[in-house]
Amino acid sequence: MSPLAWIALTSLAAWLWLLLGQGFFWRTDQRLPRRTAPAHWPSVVIVVPARDEAGVLPESLPSLLRQTYPGRAAVVLVDDGSTDGTGELARKLGEQCEGLPLTVTSPGDPEPGWTGKLWALRHGIALARTLGPDYLLLTDADIAHEPDSLRELVAAAKTNDLDLVSQMARLRVATGWERLVVPAFVYFFAQLYPFRWVNREPARATAAAGGCVLLRTAAAERAGIPESVRCAVIDDVAVARAVRRSGGRVWLGLAERVDSIRPYPRLVDLWRMVSRSAYSQLRYSPLLLAGTVAGLAVVYLAPPVAVYAAAVPGVPGSAVAGWAGLVAWAVMAGTYVPMLRYYRQTLWLAPLLPFTALLYLLMTVDSAVRHRRGRGAAWKGRTCPRPEAAPDR
Incomplete structure (x- = not known):
């Protein structure tokens, strides 16, 4: 099989794991737990x-x-x-x-x-x-x-x-x-x-x-x-x-x-919101940044690339890559549907998740660049130079 086919199959395996093995993260049913009025309301x-x-x-x-x-x-x-x-x-x-x-x-x-x-x-x-x-x-x-x-x-x-x-x-x-x-x-x-x-x-x-x-x-x-x-x-x-x-x-x-x-309202506003803390989540590690970029590319970007390659005649292994990419893309979109419903948005946004993931990938890289230049964690005129990273899980 071609390298593209292997990548598409890896992406499919990753999505099957995310679907069933990552705490059913895609479900939106975690709301306030059961509650009864206490006998005495605390201050x-x-x-x-x-x-x-x-x-x-x-x-x-x-x-x-x-x-x-x-x-x-x-x-x-x-x-x-x-x-x-x-x-x-x-x-x-x-x-x-x-x-x-x-x-x-x-x-x-x-x-x-x-x-x-x-x-x-x-x-x-x-x-x-x-x-x-x-x-x-x-x-x-x-x-x-x-x-x-x-x-x-x-x-x-x-x-x-x-x-x-x-x-x-x-x-x-x-x-x-x-x-x-x-x-x-x-x-x-x-x-x-x-x-x-x-x-x-x-x-x-x-x-x-x-x-x-x-x-x-x-x-x-x-x-x-x-x-x-x-x-x-x-x-x-x-x-x-x-x-x-x-x-x-x-x-x-x-x-x-x-x-x-x-x-x-603008992409630049959302970009600043995400890039302010994205590199902190990675503990300011270039190695974790490289792994994150590679992971996002394989998991989110490879499926549509594989589907597109399957439509191009003469690409080796394109049939396997295309089918694996199509199924991975379908699973990806399906896991996004509950969140879109929670936000009362059209479900046509679900197949666009790879493009959104690409934006987040670029925001994360930009966050690392900003930190390297001493402009990380900037918010409303303040910059905290290289603050404490988010704790490990």
């Missing part, structure tokens, strides 16, 4: 780090202030050096919205060794602890919550004795580039950290989604959060790992009441 403080978020706060912050939570709750928004009036706008919204009490504070510039978001969380968590809460809800400033979101999160944590409950917020999908790239972002994340593996005991993977993390205060103290993860770029995974290492129980699933409202 919660919601901590929101915010840097230049005036564009999204009018929608996201009122959704937190208007939570219909039966217990004692409050909101702490940390204005992380904003230049667009984020702090002033937050105070105005707090005065206009009847609901949970709001405190707006600012920590100043980060100390050496801290990423900006974790520095803001450190300040917000310290302030929250003065209120003596049983739980902390760490949520981003671009995340909007349904009115019963906090109640459902706490009920799930109490009913199942969980120390960390995290939901992957449903990301915004409105433009053409968002439709092409965003569902795949969650699909690839679930492939790397299968939710079933995260939620089982003993766990085979550990992760969280930083936009919505309900954390038991005692578990945060045991894990030394946020000091123990102060320079992590992929902070949500680092927090989950720290909690689990300290003996805590972690749960991760897809959201039903939590939505990201941040727009990524």
Whole structure:
């Protein structure tokens, strides 16, 4: 057989393994576990780090202030050096919205060794602890919550004795580039950290989604959060790992009441979002980068190439390569369908997954180049030079 045929067969074998042996990552049924109302609702403080978020706060912050939570709750928004009036706008919204009490504070510039978001969380968590809460809800400033979101999160944590409950917020999908790239972002994340593996005991993977993390205060103290993860770029995974290492129980699933409202209308916006942390996920290793590029090429790009080669007369081994590539491509598209349905997108996007994977491959390479040039992990005017990599699974 030709080399192309062997590559196509390797891709097919990889997809059969991914279909059955990678924790059924492609299924989207990991939602909040069973929950019942506790006899006594614990106290919660919601901590929101915010840097230049005036564009999204009018929608996201009122959704937190208007939570219909039966217990004692409050909101702490940390204005992380904003230049667009984020702090002033937050105070105005707090005065206009009847609901949970709001405190707006600012920590100043980060100390050496801290990423900006974790520095803001450190300040917000310290302030929250003065209120003596049983739980902390760490949520981003671009995340909007349904009115019963906090109640459902706490009920799930109490009913199942969980120390960390995290939901992957449903990301915004409105433009053409968002439709092409965003569902795949969650699909690839679930492939790397299968939710079933995260939620089982003993766990085979550990992760969280930083936009919505309900954390038991005692578990945060045991894990030394946020000091123990102060320079992590992929902070949500680092927090989950720290909690689990300290003996805590972690749960991760897809959201039903939590939505990201941040727009990524252009490809360049999505590119920056992915390339900011992709090389960190690979622990800044050129060897892992090379392996990742080769793996993506064989698993995602080889099937359509093999199918195309089968249509070209005279290519050796094209028949075997074509059939293997076609089946691999079909399995690939089939595993993507549940995520497209979750995002309420047309299923015609499923066969385009190889093209989307090519974009992610290029974003990952660009992330490595940016880190080599000292411009990695840049976000809203800040660059953290070569911060701590995401922990191993």
